[in-house]
Amino acid sequence: CACLGDFTLDDAHMMMMTSQGMTLTSLLFLCPASLFGSSFAPARVKALCPSPRRMSTRGGVRMDLSYDGLVADLKDLVKTKECGPILIRLSWHDAGVYSTGSLTGGCPNAVMRFTDGGEGTFGANAGLPDVALGLLKPITEKYADAGFISNADLWVLAANVAIEEMGGPAITTRFGRADAEDSSASVESQVGRLPDGDKGVDHLKEIFEPKGFDAKDIVALSGAHTVGKCHADRSGFDGFWTEEPLKFDNSYFTDIVNKKYQEETTAAGNPQFKSTSSDTIMLISDLALLEGPFKEFTEKYAANQDAFFADFSAAWIKLQENGCEGLREAL
Numbered sequence: 001c002a003c004l005g006d007f008t009l010d011d012a013h014m015m016m017m018t019s020q021g022m023t024l025t026s027l028l029f030l031c032p033a034s035l036f037g038s039s040f041a042p043a044r045v046k047a048l049c050p051s052p053r054r055m056s057t058r059g060g061v062r063m064d065l066s067y068d069g070l071v072a073d074l075k076d077l078v079k080t081k082e083c084g085p086i087l088i089r090l091s092w093h094d095a096g097v098y099s100t101g102s103l104t105g106g107c108p109n110a111v112m113r114f115t116d117g118g119e120g121t122f123g124a125n126a127g128l129p130d131v132a133l134g135l136l137k138p139i140t141e142k143y144a145d146a147g148f149i150s151n152a153d154l155w156v157l158a159a160n161v162a163i164e165e166m167g168g169p170a171i172t173t174r175f176g177r178a179d180a181e182d183s184s185a186s187v188e189s190q191v192g193r194l195p196d197g198d199k200g201v202d203h204l205k206e207i208f209e210p211k212g213f214d215a216k217d218i219v220a221l222s223g224a225h226t227v228g229k230c231h232a233d234r235s236g237f238d239g240f241w242t243e244e245p246l247k248f249d250n251s252y253f254t255d256i257v258n259k260k261y262q263e264e265t266t267a268a269g270n271p272q273f274k275s276t277s278s279d280t281i282m283l284i285s286d287l288a289l290l291e292g293p294f295k296e297f298t299e300k301y302a303a304n305q306d307a308f309f310a311d312f313s314a315a316w317i318k319l320q321e322n323g324c325e326g327l328r329e330a331l
Helices: 011-019 032-036 068-079 086-094 130-143 151-165 201-211 215-226 252-256 284-290 292-304 305-321
Strands: 052-056 059-068 261-266 271-275
Touching: 011 151, 032 059, 059 261, 068 130, 068 151, 086 151, 086 305, 130 151, 151 305, 201 215, 201 284, 201 292, 215 252, 215 284, 215 292, 215 305, 252 284, 252 292, 271 284, 284 292, 292 305
Parallel strands: none
Antiparallel strands: 052 059, 261 271
């Protein structure tokens, strides 16, 4: 349950609560909703008392674990390793298999930890079980292995910290996702669940609409390509989408709208488009955002970064929570 936030208890509340045998110390560990009702804003609940802390033993050394410490460690990882984009992709591909169409099921459950089969072996997830989880390993061992947070929640939080650290919006993270116990918890295939970069409008709709996303959501989520790059040894595509691949902003959309691109073929034989004015690329699925129901939102986000951030945040939270039940506001 979240701790009390950046407010003080008025005298009336203090008198009432102490008369019922509650001390200020005990109050600090009550849920705000139990004190003030369910309408109390969770965003206000943070600063008065320390974040939840737990003791863990690692290598014979006792460690004091806290939410603030976890976030600080994730921020440091993003800064020192410049790995924000792959942490976003890790969360996206863990959650993105969810579907309610002809294919059903799927949820963010960190099943890519297992590479004997299932999602840990999907071609679309190349680089995630080894590179992404390798980067996260010290934090995983410190916090997830100690039972402080599930791997699935850690991946969500890591992505959200990365987005904000790279200049993007602050994303609300809720907790309570359960970890898969083995690879059998995977969905059957990436086909029909994760998008292909060499396909256009109809494919994007076929993939995202069964997840509950409309045209606006599809364009907003595609904006995550404002960071990172395509790796030829993973996807067969090659190159950066934007000129500042570690800055989360709306340049992906301004590039789509304003730059000219020429078709090319990668060494792996994949079709993509190279900018005529910079060393950046777009995929068929990226330039599809200039077509049909997507165009108005692409142009909107190119002109208004705040609008992109707001719509991305809403769609991203939905993606990360699809297939989940009973999520809570605090760790």
